[in-house]
Amino acid sequence: MRNHLLGASSFAVLCVAMVLASGSAFADSAVDGEKLLQDNCSRCHAIGKTGESPLPIAPRFRDVMRIYGAESLEEALGEGLVTGHADMPEFVFPPDQVGAIVAYLHTLEVAE
Secondary structure, eight states: OHHHHHHHHHHHHHHHHHHHHHHHHHHHHHHHHHHHHHHHTTTTSOOSSSOOOSSTTSOOHHHHHHHTOHHHHHHHHHHOBOOSSTTSOOBOOOHHHHHHHHHHHHHHTTOO
């Protein structure tokens, strides 16, 4: 019985370590996503929890998250994000970058 308890205790410690590591990986991913959006989108859009878009007609990402949510944009980010106006370039991100961007966008869903 003693070995069984040690096994359960070790398993619990392992589970806690995995949760903490995944939380850290998610945070790192969100930081990477914010950097990608800063590099590609912030010229026109407000990408953060505060502030206005430099281009007044460009929606603030926190408003977009309130309407659509991060998960609903995942496919568009990977297959090509296009809009109805010619000034916005088409963006296609590889899967690892899509994951990072979505992780960051989740941080905006609770903004304002």
